[in-house]
Amino acid sequence: MxxxxxxxxxxxxxxxxxxxxxxxxxxxxxxxxxxxxxxxxxxxxxxxxxxxxxxxxxxxxxxxxxxxxxxxxxxxxxxxxxxxxxxxxxxxxxxxxxxxxxxxxxEVEVVVVPDASPVKDFDDFGARLVASPGRTPLVGGPQGEPDHLLFGLIAKALGADTRQVEYTGYPSGGEAATALLAGKGAAAAGPLTGWRAGIGRGRVRALAVSSATRVPDLDVPTLLECGVRVDFTxxxxxxxxxxxxxxxxxxxxxxxxxxxxxxxxxxxxxxxxxxxxxxxxxxxxxxxxxxxxxxxxxxxxLGLLDTTKATTCWGSCGNGH
Missing domain, CATH: 3.40.190.150 (Bordetella uptake gene, domain 1)
Incomplete structure (x- = not known):
């Protein structure tokens, strides 16, 4: 500047x-x-x-x-x-x-999966996302907002095809949690404060947190520890x-x-x-x-921003806009 x-x-x-x-x-x-x-x-x-x-x-x-x-x-x-x-x-x-x-x-974000998910840890999740981004459905808050941005950054850092990432945004964290537990998503991202109860009750498992350092009272690795060069809040x-x-x-x-x-x-x-x-x-x-x-x-x-024409929607239009 x-x-x-x-x-x-x-x-x-x-x-x-x-x-x-x-x-x-x-x-x-x-x-x-x-x-x-x-x-x-x-x-x-x-x-x-x-x-x-x-x-x-x-x-x-x-x-x-x-x-x-x-x-x-x-x-x-x-x-x-x-x-x-x-x-x-x-x-x-x-x-x-x-x-x-x-x-x-x-706010620290967290990536979670249902407790019964076959995904063992973040490395397993990352491998699936790279291999089949279009068949690894992800859920979270509205499109273009922090949860979606985080998944985009993760996909990019892992080398996945970000244009193929399958993401569904929901108006609230509660609706995203309901969708995840109903099998509509393989993983979800959202504020840690919103997922703590589900983690504590054993309904979901946390794979990684987005902060540069671990959250003191949570035994969950950071994305950086998982080899993903993303520090995000x-x-x-x-x-x-x-x-x-x-x-x-x-x-x-x-x-x-x-x-x-x-x-x-x-x-x-x-x-x-x-x-x-x-x-x-x-x-x-x-x-x-x-x-x-x-x-x-x-x-x-993620295909949400097209520099060749005006973009007039956010949080409602799909991938590939």
């Missing part, structure tokens, strides 16, 4: 894709001077219901860190599904439409609003850095089962650029 690009980034507008801005929950932060006089206020709003829990937790950790609720500079909490939606709808990327502030948290981040002035951006960056480095934020992430994955400012902006490129590539590999 050039010098002019960084300056432009600060002035870019943040548009919320898919779910729209939800005016719920969560004011956060009034930074104060030494004399206790409010200096800069922050208002944190999730860009949809799926991000409301993180927005509330972020606001709570901010209050604990000494930032009082109040109106002021708007900060939007959004994540990977919004990035993918923008790509699938031929929209402007998050870097084109917003001011990146900080990466906040991520369904991440959530904070972005500034339209025409964010340099002074407001710097104040917001200081607030974000203080909050996501606090013990209160770490405790909130542990309680919710999220990973705390702090990354702030220019480092975060560069990371978003790489994440956009990775997401765009896997959507193209």
């Amino acid at each position: 050039g010098d002019s690009g960084e300056k432009q980034m600060r002035r870019r507008r943040f548009l919320v894709w898919g779910l729209g801005v939800t005016a719920c929950a969560a004011g956060c932060g009034t930074e104060r001077t030494g004399g206790g006089v409010p200096r800069t206020g922050f208002s944190i709003n999730p860009s949809g219901p799926r991000w409301a829990p993180v927005g509330r937790a972020f606001a709570g950790a901010a209050r604990t860190a000494g930032f009082e609720s109040g109106a002021g500079t708007p900060i939007t909490v959004t994540g990977l599904p919004a990035l993918a939606a923008a790509e699938l709808n031929n929209g402007q990327s998050l870097l084109d439409t917003g001011t990146p502030l900080a990466r906040l948290s991520g 369904d991440w959530v981040a904070a972005f500034g609003s339209e025409d964010m002035a340099d002074e407001s951006r710097e104040a917001a960056l200081r607030m974000c850095e203080a909050v996501i480095g606090s013990t209160g934020w770490e405790a909130a992430c542990r309680a919710a089962g999220w990973l705390s994955i702090p990354l702030v400012g220019d480092d975060f902006a560069r990371w978003v650029g790489t994440e956009i490129a990775r997401t765009r590539a896997v959507l193209r590999d």
Whole structure:
């Protein structure tokens, strides 16, 4: 990114894709001077219901860190599904439409099979996927969203024909679980928090987790341990609003850095089962650029993104669009 690009980034507008801005929950932060006089206020709003829990937790950790609720500079909490939606709808990327502030948290994904499945472990699953991607049905959340992206990344890393991957997306994790247990899928992917109960009850077996390191209380290998060069989380981040002035951006960056480095934020992430994955400012902006490129590539590999014509659907149209 050039010098002019960084300056432009600060002035870019943040548009919320898919779910729209939800005016719920969560004011956060009034930074104060030494004399206790409010200096800069922050208002944190999730860009949809799926991000409301993180927005509330972020606001709570901010209050604990000494930032009082109040109106002021708007900060939007959004994540990977919004990035993918923008790509699938031929929209402007998050870097084109917003001011990146900080990466906040991520949900670990897990690959599971029914307990009675003949698939013994991840190596066995991978071998089947490479040999017969079209006859190894996979299930998870809606097409183009994190579960589907993860399977695309896995297939690519294994050398499977990603255009032949047979994936069925469901509106909710519960519906995906029902489909898996009814024999409609050989394997499923989804947030670990959503599959923990099924793993604990012995209804499904976890083959691998998507994080770079193992989950402490789960005896399941990472994809990296299984020889798959994929480190993946369904991440959530904070972005500034339209025409964010340099002074407001710097104040917001200081607030974000203080909050996501606090013990209160770490405790909130542990309680919710999220990973705390702090990354702030220019480092975060560069990371978003790489994440956009990775997401765009896997959507193209899966046949969901056609660069030769407009793409107007996501989460509903089939492979080979």
